[in-house]
Amino acid sequence: MTVNGQEVTADVEPRTLLVHFLRENLRLTGTHVGCETGYCGACTIHVDGQPVKSCTMLAAQADGASVTTIEGLAQNGELHPVQEGFWERHGLQCGFCTPGMIMSAAALLAENDNPSEDQIRHGIEGNLCRCTGYHNIVRAVEYAGAKVRGEEPPAPDWEGAS
């Protein structure tokens, strides 16, 4: 398989999960394990451009696939618009859910670069966050959508507030 554009070859046990292969074999620890049951989404990556919870997939199933993890999202030293949005709009606190959130949001924007708030919420409903209450995550994705479309991001909604 290729991971973040690099060819990777390894012999793995049939039972090895893709997330463990990424974290333990390749030491790409930005992909997190939050629940092991496919519920929290902290392990979300892209496989052939599609968002996948990598704890629900065997490493062997990714044979020949093109895998992108959070470490491969920034290009040429520039943050991906979704990464920038999460920073600019305070979309993270502890940050543990953040890589998975970003990968889900990036996949959403790749399909629809101008999602409504409802579409954003439905697009990343498979990712849990315990810190933020999700409000700033929605704002972060709106920011990123504007950047992807080449528009000025909407002003932060706290400006002018008390």
Added chain:
Amino acid sequence: MTTKTTTRITPAKGGVGESPLRPDGVPKLKGTFEYAQDLHADQMLWGATTRSPHPHARIVSIDVGPALAIGGVHAVLTADDVPGRATFGLEHPDQPVLASDEVRYWGEPVAIVAAEDEPTARLAAAAVRVEYEVLEPNVDGDEAERRDDTFRRMRIRRGDQEVQGEVVVDGYYEVGMQDQAPLGTEAGLAIPDGNGGVDLYATSQFVHVDQEQVVASLGLRPDQVRAHPTGIGGAFGAREDVNLHIHLCLLALYTGKPVKMVYQRSESFTGHVHRHPARMWYRHHANRDGTLIRVEARVVIDGGAYASTTAAVLANACYFSVGPYRCDSVSVDGVGVRTNNPPCGAMRGFGAVQVCFAHEAQMDKLATELGIHPLELRRMNALTTGDHMPTTGQLIETPLPTREVIDSLEAMPIMDDGPPDDVTQLPGGTGLTTEPGDVKRGVGYALGLKNLGFSEGFDDFAQARVRLTEEGAIVETAAIEVGQGLVSVLAQIARSGLGLSRAVVKHVDTSRIESAGSTSASRQTQVSGGATLEAATKLRQRILDAHGGDDLNDSGVWRGGELVVGIEELAEAGWEETVTFRHPPTYAPDEDGQGVVHADFAVAGHRAVVDVDPDLGLVKVHRVDTSQDVGRALNPESIRGQIEGGIMQGVGLAIMEELVIEGGVIKNPNFTDYLLPTILDAPDVEALLIEEDGSWGPFGAKGVGEPPTISSTAAVAAAIRDATGRPVTRVPVRPQDIAIG
């Protein structure tokens, strides 16, 4: 207690009052931030834990042979291998490091193993053969209380105990067991130093108290154990108690190799303490005009098998059992019982959450009985600066803007646009079970009060060091960043204290600095922030004095409009200042629960708007608006982050989050069955920050982490009552409580 004069803010870019971008943002966004789960050392082994499958049993024998026989297993340790103190505990060391003769809760650690990889370690942990004689678990709090099997009893008596109100309302309320459910589970790495000592990197809210407990149980000198602050995926109280810390150090020193351990999610649910389930009986007396005359309460919380912080949680529940209201006749009896249920301890709100649900239900009941608007009743009785705490009698000297909170909450536009058009936004969600015409909308209010910092005479202090270096100012601290933004706010405080725009926070281990205390009780902004401000302002003054300067800024020291010493020269000189900050002293209460028990208070109010499907008993929380007393908003956007996240946890407790315990066994230790709010459950939030000078925190700041979680649950419950007319005496509210009543 005297109120301190608020320190002048020295202008500096990125100082207090701004919301600078998180300094840890880029590594967290790029996946390069190192969480405890991500740690790695060469030759590292993996640890795993053998846990009791019974909530109560006598251990007849432990055979480690089958586990040791597995290839790749380096160690299997039991209680016999603990060289020092056999027990640990945050307040009372009553919990075995490894159970020896008896197990007292489901999932209690019995043995630990180290092996060459994680699967082998888990295989070996499962292969340890433990013979149990199963005993009947005591899971009944009443029975425990009858037997006086308790961690603490509280008794509060204030004022005339014979007085009666013209109107009396009674109520009985229950709160279920909530889990902190931080997204990152418990994890850590211990590395032997080759000289009999060990370095520990593990999930924590309080590294110095971890270090003390490791030292005691390993029988080492204090200088042989260094606990390092480490990246963690959330905390919310779950990281205050030791869990894998001593185990990791035992395994590392036994094997002579680094040992790593990561709890699985199911294990995490048994590996940390939970929010105490509570049962509460209340009687409120008022006069016809709405004046609160007397409050009587009985509060029972279940501490589970071991002490953890049950004694302090119980005390808090009792101290805040009346809420932010004046009342001169109070009687509260509380008990924290010991059972074979899962141990409970700290979770955001720390006892104030449970009683808030009850006292706010009572206030609403009174309002209905008296025919007064719920907010008006609260305003009439609002507790404020210059009043005495209804429970302890303590004079409230710091600002307590309860009336401002109520007034501003009332003035916020309700934005009640009726149930949404999108049917997936109705109570049944994407299940599409709800007919739009059946939806009942309700609005509810609640106020909550809590102490900030540690209370009851605890010596609560934090040390911080501010150094000038070529990188700018560095704030050294052992205070833990749990996600709340400590790394931002301490740097902002340093900038505003020094008058310099370059400052970063650097975490250092327990050997390099004294304790910062726990990242809990909403205290680090005030206490570590207080130490940082004092160190920064002292350092600024010392530098100015040394050079006869009248100003210090990013260029250097100035005198009469001329630069006299450049910033590079200052950096080379190695200026530093270390300060240990203590908040105003508190004292243990007397036998009636009276005294100056707390250092500061914060009040918040919430207004919830809910949609309910009364037939199916389903609830959608539409929005939660809030007004919160913050003293001074040092980083408004971080505060909003705390408010929005805290409300989400409060909504979770109101309608979905509960650990289901049957016979001492957790039936839902996973994210499929323990329901956490998703982005589709998240209500809109409008937040007002009420600022007032006068608290002893830096620049008058108050802690902000807990208030959002305290009254949001009660407000949602009130809104459900408003929508349905059901009594809603228990949270989480279950469908049958609404549909059947």
